[in-house]
Amino acid sequence: MPDGPPDPGRIWTAALVVIGDEILSGRTHDKNIAQVASWLGVQGIRLAEVRIVPDVEDAIIEAVNALRARNDYLFTTGGIGPTHDDITVDAVARALGVDVEINPRARAILESYYATRGGLNEGRLRMARAPAGSELIENRMSGAPGLKIGNVFLMAGVPHITAGMLHALTGTLEGGLPLLSEQVGCWVAESEVADLLRTAEKNHAGCQIGSYPFFREGRVGANFVVRSTDAGALAACLSDVVAGLEAMGREVTPGGI
Amino acid sequence: MPDGPPDPGRIWTAALVVIGDEILSGRTHDKNIAQVASWLGVQGIRLAEVRIVPDVEDAIIEAVNALRARNDYLFTTGGIGPTHDDITVDAVARALGVDVEINPRARAILESYYATRGGLNEGRLRMARAPAGSELIENRMSGAPGLKIGNVFLMAGVPHITAGMLHALTGTLEGGLPLLSEQVGCWVAESEVADLLRTAEKNHAGCQIGSYPFFREGRVGANFVVRSTDAGALAACLSDVVAGLEAMGREVTPGGI
Numbered sequence: 001m002p003d004g005p006p007d008p009g010r011i012w013t014a015a016l017v018v019i020g021d022e023i024l025s026g027r028t029h030d031k032n033i034a035q036v037a038s039w040l041g042v043q044g045i046r047l048a049e050v051r052i053v054p055d056v057e058d059a060i061i062e063a064v065n066a067l068r069a070r071n072d073y074l075f076t077t078g079g080i081g082p083t084h085d086d087i088t089v090d091a092v093a094r095a096l097g098v099d100v101e102i103n104p105r106a107r108a109i110l111e112s113y114y115a116t117r118g119g120l121n122e123g124r125l126r127m128a129r130a131p132a133g134s135e136l137i138e139n140r141m142s143g144a145p146g147l148k149i150g151n152v153f154l155m156a157g158v159p160h161i162t163a164g165m166l167h168a169l170t171g172t173l174e175g176g177l178p179l180l181s182e183q184v185g186c187w188v189a190e191s192e193v194a195d196l197l198r199t200a201e202k203n204h205a206g207c208q209i210g211s212y213p214f215f216r217e218g219r220v221g222a223n224f225v226v227r228s229t230d231a232g233a234l235a236a237c238l239s240d241v242v243a244g245l246e247a248m249g250r251e252v253t254p255g256g257i
Numbered sequence: 258m259p260d261g262p263p264d265p266g267r268i269w270t271a272a273l274v275v276i277g278d279e280i281l282s283g284r285t286h287d288k289n290i291a292q293v294a295s296w297l298g299v300q301g302i303r304l305a306e307v308r309i310v311p312d313v314e315d316a317i318i319e320a321v322n323a324l325r326a327r328n329d330y331l332f333t334t335g336g337i338g339p340t341h342d343d344i345t346v347d348a349v350a351r352a353l354g355v356d357v358e359i360n361p362r363a364r365a366i367l368e369s370y371y372a373t374r375g376g377l378n379e380g381r382l383r384m385a386r387a388p389a390g391s392e393l394i395e396n397r398m399s400g401a402p403g404l405k406i407g408n409v410f411l412m413a414g415v416p417h418i419t420a421g422m423l424h425a426l427t428g429t430l431e432g433g434l435p436l437l438s439e440q441v442g443c444w445v446a447e448s449e450v451a452d453l454l455r456t457a458e459k460n461h462a463g464c465q466i467g468s469y470p471f472f473r474e475g476r477v478g479a480n481f482v483v484r485s486t487d488a489g490a491l492a493a494c495l496s497d498v499v500a501g502l503e504a505m506g507r508e509v510t511p512g513g514i
Contacts (some may be wrong), residue, residue, distance in 0.1 A: 021465065021467055021484075022467055022469060022482070023290065023291075023294075023307075024294055024303075024304045024305070024306075024307065025294055025298065025304070025436070025438070025484070026290075026291045026292070026293075026294030026295035026297075026298060026304070027438075027467075027482065028291075028469070029288075029290075029291045030287070030290065030291075031286075033280065033283075033286075033287065033309070034280075034283045034285075034286045034287075035283070036283075037280075037281055037282055037283030038283035040283075041282065041283060046281075047281045047282070047283070048281070048311065049281075049308065049309065049310055049311070049316065050280075050281065050307075050308065050309035051306065051307065051308050051309075052290070052306065052307035052308075052309075053306055054305065054306070055465075055467075059306065081447060081448075081468070081470065082447055082448035082451045083447055083448075083450075083451045083454055083455070083468040084451065084454055084455035084458060084466070085454075085465075085466070085467055085468060117446070118446075118449070121448065121449065121451075122451065122452065123447075123448040123449065123450070123451025123452065124448040126451065127448070141472075142472070158470065158471075160472075179282070181282070181284075189374070189375075190338060190339055190340055190380075191338075191339035191340075191378065191380040191381040191384070192375070192378065192380065193340075193380070194339045194340045194341065194378075194379065194380025194383065195379065195380065197340050197341055197342075198340070198341035201341060208278065208312075208342075209341070209342065210278055210279055210284075210312075210342055211338070211340040211342060212279060212285070213338065213415065214415075215398075215399070215417075225279070225284065227278075227282070
């Protein structure tokens, strides 16, 4: 928590670096971006940028250093397991200019976890390695903890393990006002309502309108999402959008189609 | 096609910039990364990096300029529709230092497409705007074309429209040898085989081994993917991995579990 007076209008941002050849090859469909984004939203933190990089140390270092400097928080997913392609800890340590050490608490957790699973070996001990000065993020699923150092949070790549780590972090990160959003749907071509949307957004400061077209059941429609940290402004902007659609003789579906 | 003698060992790379607040808010699960990655693989082009940026002109410009300079090709998805939040054309034109113009061929396509759909209006005409010097990428789904300028390819955000644009580009981009891959699965903790994998990768130049653990039916397993552009090296490396797993008394499932 900061010492100064709080700024209720401050926007807190985070970035995410997804590490793994398996995403870039198309083998694995990423599931962490959406879950990290949604979780951050609830914490009042905006996901400002995502980069997906291969299992290459220089690529990880470049992304980590670019994004940690210009965001309040930086998260990584992937590359903290026991095998040779898990190089996130080494890359982040180099990015931060600190050594890699065996974290005694992480080692104790792994010793306990593997006591009934064949014991620690060299590969498993790799998961106790951490940039010097790291704190641990609890992993209730599979023993090996995530790591926090400065504003950088290293998490697992396997989505249900990542989910557990996010749960362990819930409520521990300072954020701002959550970004609220409301959606309505309409069977209308978005190209017919471009003016309406532009005007509504311009007339309501602090609101963003997103337009998401679809083609379904043989006809075109779109969902419109209004986002703002100010509930009053959001409601007024949404009301303008709905009134404009109804003035065109269209039926508007609350919550979206 | 290049004038000089071909270099069969050359690795061709591409980057992808995904543009859209809806991905960063967690509202929409991206489907384009995996389909672009898979399509590139077939063209013999490696997806080297992905960035997801918001609907903010400066963010798009930064990503486009960083990635087009260091890759053979740069693809973007999203932000080329008719509404106010579709700013990709303007951002890319600024990144490239060229003007935005109404492309006559794109305009003709849209006039024809909308002839039976209510005609062109201001929003729809936006989709004929292009960075000066662009060529068109056919959109067989919904009229409005994608754009190619230099090594930059602007595509739709709606996945089935993107798929059609990729199809239109198939076979038109020069690439290198496709990256081959083979997968095997095994009911083994990846932490037991870290040494085996590291050694196999080291003994077979040009091969990468990925290890993808899972927890299923109450027990742990992993799939192992060997990738190489050299079929012989790949087969030899895979054979070492399989032999190593079998020497541990494990059954290996070809193709993965």
